[in-house]
Amino acid sequence: MAQYAILIFDDAAAGDYTPEQQAASQRHADDLVDSGAMIAAYALRSADTSLRGDAVTDGPFIDAKEVVAGVCVIEAPDLDAALDLARRNPAVQWGRGGVEVRPVAGGIAPVAR
Amino acid sequence: MTAATAAEQTAPEQGCAGQAGARQAVADAHRREWAFVLAATVRVAQDLDLAEESKLPLLVEPDEPAPHRLTDHDEADAAKLEDAVPDERLRLIFTCCHPTLAQQARLALTLRLVCGLPTPDIARALLVSEQTMAARITRAKKKISVARIPYRVPRPAELPDRLAAVLGVLHLLFTAGHTAPSGPALMRTDLADRALDLARALRELMPDEPEVRGLLALILATDARRATRTGADGRLLRLEEQDRSRWNRGALAEAHELIVAGLRGGRAGGRAEPDRAGVDAPRTGGRTDAGGGAGAGWPALPVPVPAGDQGRPASAPRSYGRGGGRVPAGAGADRQRG
Numbered sequence: 001m002a003q004y005a006i007l008i009f010d011d012a013a014a015g016d017y018t019p020e021q022q023a024a025s026q027r028h029a030d031d032l033v034d035s036g037a038m039i040a041a042y043a044l045r046s047a048d049t050s051l052r053g054d055a056v057t058d059g060p061f062i063d064a065k066e067v068v069a070g071v072c073v074i075e076a077p078d079l080d081a082a083l084d085l086a087r088r089n090p091a092v093q094w095g096r097g098g099v100e101v102r103p104v105a106g107g108i109a110p111v112a113r
Numbered sequence: 114m115t116a117a118t119a120a121e122q123t124a125p126e127q128g129c130a131g132q133a134g135a136r137q138a139v140a141d142a143h144r145r146e147w148a149f150v151l152a153a154t155v156r157v158a159q160d161l162d163l164a165e166e167s168k169l170p171l172l173v174e175p176d177e178p179a180p181h182r183l184t185d186h187d188e189a190d191a192a193k194l195e196d197a198v199p200d201e202r203l204r205l206i207f208t209c210c211h212p213t214l215a216q217q218a219r220l221a222l223t224l225r226l227v228c229g230l231p232t233p234d235i236a237r238a239l240l241v242s243e244q245t246m247a248a249r250i251t252r253a254k255k256k257i258s259v260a261r262i263p264y265r266v267p268r269p270a271e272l273p274d275r276l277a278a279v280l281g282v283l284h285l286l287f288t289a290g291h292t293a294p295s296g297p298a299l300m301r302t303d304l305a306d307r308a309l310d311l312a313r314a315l316r317e318l319m320p321d322e323p324e325v326r327g328l329l330a331l332i333l334a335t336d337a338r339r340a341t342r343t344g345a346d347g348r349l350l351r352l353e354e355q356d357r358s359r360w361n362r363g364a365l366a367e368a369h370e371l372i373v374a375g376l377r378g379g380r381a382g383g384r385a386e387p388d389r390a391g392v393d394a395p396r397t398g399g400r401t402d403a404g405g406g407a408g409a410g411w412p413a414l415p416v417p418v419p420a421g422d423q424g425r426p427a428s429a430p431r432s433y434g435r436g437g438g439r440v441p442a443g444a445g446a447d448r449q450r451g
Contacts, residue, residue, distance in 0.1 A: 077261075077263075079213060079260045079262045079263065083213070103261065
């Protein structure tokens with residue numbers, strides 16, 4: 001099995017997800033957990049701060065129409081299987097962003113608190 | 114040891130003509146068997162690069178039949194296979210034409226791995242520098258291994274999209290050969306031959322796929338005019354100037370049979386639209402019936418032409434399904450209507 005990060009992109013100007021969209025995202029996450037594919041998932045707030053060298057900048061590192069709104073890491077036997085799971089992410093169908101699938105090179109499991 | 118040196122060693126006493134003949138025989142065998150050998154080796158090695166390097170020694174004995182069908186799977190290994198795989202080459206073609214690879218990369222990988230074309234030749238055919246092509250192939254192979262693009266034939270549910278990507282590559286390959294994007298000659302017959310070989314192989318492997326049948330018919334019907342498309346000075350001859358008695362009747366008959374069978378089969382499987390090549394093939398093949406007279410009219414199309422298709426040359430490439438994308442520069446410029 002291999003691990004893939006699914007980066008969820010959203011339109012920076014589109015505002016928060018609607019309650020229906022939030023519920024759909026939650027259902028999708030639950031499905032991934034139930035199927036055993038989910039390793040970790042995080043939804044991110046905007047209000048980002050970027051650092052490079054000594055410079056501190058208000059805003060995202062790269063100014064783009066789409067910003068990373070969340071990330072989840074899943075386990076799948078190959079790219080086709082990972083794409084099948086990624087395709088089920090409701091954000092793919094909302095017309096305000098989409099997802100990017102990237103193989104994970106390495107990492108650590110979340111540390112228990 | 115290369116295939117060429119092998120040829121010299123197998124025919125040391127036959128003189129120059131014999132040597133050239135043997136070299137040609139080895140080249141032919143190499144072209145025919147390359148994909149079989151590589152595909153089988155990839156399955157064992159589970160790595161494209163390793164397989165490409167390790168299979169070379171297998172090709173130095175032209176008398177040995179290529180080990181193209183794996184018969185010695187042990188039971189456990191066989192049980193792991195999801196489906197019965199008709200031919201290892203199918204896996205290879207579908208891997209090279211995976212939709213997550215860029216269209217250009219699919220074409221390059223297919224030429225490199227399925228056809229066994231050397232990188233400099235591919236670079237020339239696709240109008241990029243050798244360095245660029247080498248980098249593109251390396252990057253594509255790396256993606257296959259790092260992202261774990263699976264080495265298998267798609268499941269039936271995935272087939273429409275995946276097959277479209279394969280057909281798109283074959284069509285581009287043929288078009289690049291039919292109307293060469295560069296060079297003094299109108300045609301690159303080697304590329305057209307490769308495309309025809311692959312379309313035949315695909316048809317053998319997936320005999321029930323209407324799109325495969327349609328593409329093979331299209332290639333056959335278009336390529337049947339090969340000998341008559343240029344004059345003695347290499348100048349392009351328009352359709353009405355061509356000597357129709359020299360059209361390849363065998364290829365035309367074969368295309369005709371495929372088209373008629375396809376039409377008779379109807380839109381089996383409840384397809385809403387006739388397949389794309391299946392539409393083009395009768396449009397091209399219609400000309401196959403045109404006896405010898407230059408004024409012979411084209412028969413009416415027995416199939417509906419999808420909206421937006423009117424006016425497009427029948428041999429121009431287009432994107433198949435979602436697998437579409439950029440085509441090699443100039444490949445779409447059908448400089449003639451012959």
